[in-house]
Amino acid sequence: MTDYAIETQGLSLYYGRHRGILDVDLRVEKGDIFGFLGPNGAGKTTTQRVLMDIIRPTVGKAYIFGKDCQKEGVAIRERIGYLSGELSLYNNMRARQFFKMYFSLQKSNNDPGHWQKLADRLELDTSRKIREYSSGNKQKVGIVIAFMNKPDLLVLDEPTSGLDPLVKQTVMELVREANQASATVFFSSHILSEVQAVCNRVGIIREGQLVATERVEDLTTQHFRRIRFKFAKTPPGDAFTKDGVIETGRDEGGITLEVYTHLDRVMKKATSFGITDIETIPVSLEEIFLAYYGKGNGGNNV
């Protein structure tokens, strides 16, 4: 148990009779950058709130660094930087005041000036009142408070939401740097290219259930392979229409197949038409995600 930064066992949460999450067994190893993927309402925010002991599971247990999130929540939260997906701030305060206040409540002696470095990096003017900020700048405030304590675990719910591409890049750099400094990162995002670029492992949640937890490279290579063949003689249109194979493109240059199962049979069949060239086209995480969700279904906004 203690080897994991995050571990959940049979975690289920119902809002009345509505499903929040169902039987989630999640393991995030120390040092991982773990991407938590799923459409709106799939249960990402609920899972993160259970980890932070903001809401309590109906059944099941959640542990962070081997400690029970409910029983030892205070000790755990000393080591966590959290960014809420529905960030709400003290609008009457200046950002500078807010950062000082928030840092003072974190019971930490880690670098009291770190928030200023983070704000500078995100180009956030901390002398202004929070109510004067745009939504992007408010999100920057959330990023600063999550990272300000140099935590051992970052729990980030849609960290780049509402940010411009340059700031998004800075946030991803911050994530990488925190990870290099030994922090574990657990974050949800809808921007799959971003997840693919930073995460080493991902979990996919669908209708409250965790349907896959894989290393990113395993997920993108094992789920299906996209192969482009060039042949000496053109195969007929139905040559590869079998279970587990989808022909996604055909032109004078060749045929593109998505092979889910029976790669050996596909290769044998292709050989019979005289392969002149073969190319494996990388599959993106987004395509894997859509394959899991049947083009975006599977959420359930509770």
Place this chain on the structure above:
Amino acid sequence: MFRLLLQELRFRINGIIGWGLGLSFFPVVYVGMYPSFAEQMASFEELMDLAIYQAMGISMAGFEGFIASTVTNLVPVILCIYAVINGTGTLAGEEDDGRLELIVSLPIHRWQIVAVKTVALGIALFIILAIVGAGAALTMEMITISVETRVTSLDVFLSLLAAWPLAMAVGMISLFLGAFSPNRRIASAIATVVVLVSYLGSNLSGMISSLEKIEKLFLFHYYEATAQALEMGQQTYNMIALVVISLVAFGLALVFFQRRNITVGAWPWQRGVISK
């Protein structure tokens, strides 16, 4: 804890000053106008004890009665509005607008959050009453030559401070309702009904015999806005009763906040049930 308390007080500072000065206007005007009021009303003594006044706990006979009926009777009622707004706003309001999630995600026990917010509310109510009391006492000093009374400025000041247990009880009930109800709107509505029913019920129970049996259910029963109370102070057992009510409400707030699913907004009995 202390840092959180300081922060809570900082958040309330504008409200404390605003309510303190705003509410001061009320006793300043009533105390200040008494000499001319007494002169004009000298020939209308029979109007002073009308049933409608009694229902509102008002008896205008003499300076003590006038001050008790206006200042020490109505200031606590108005302050209870602040207690309801602040008591329900403290947990339920911050949960509604999302800020409570920020605090709950800090390394702080939930009981500490409730305790700190309770202390901050108590201090805020006390300071407001002190400001109002000081305003009334200063005005009293200015008119004391033209008024014949045994009541001193200090009596007026202390009689207003003595409303603190009542305001605190209302604040604590509101805090509890905020931890119990799905949202602030419902908590405020219930707390407002509690205050109105308590106030009218307490005053009417002196006139309607059938209400006498249940008068102890009304919060305002434990606070006397009378000439006697102005001179002698509140009854100790009434003060104790209000403190006990506050402590019980605080305890209930702790219990329900400890179990609450923050950000969900549900009644306690609407907790999740497995329905596979």
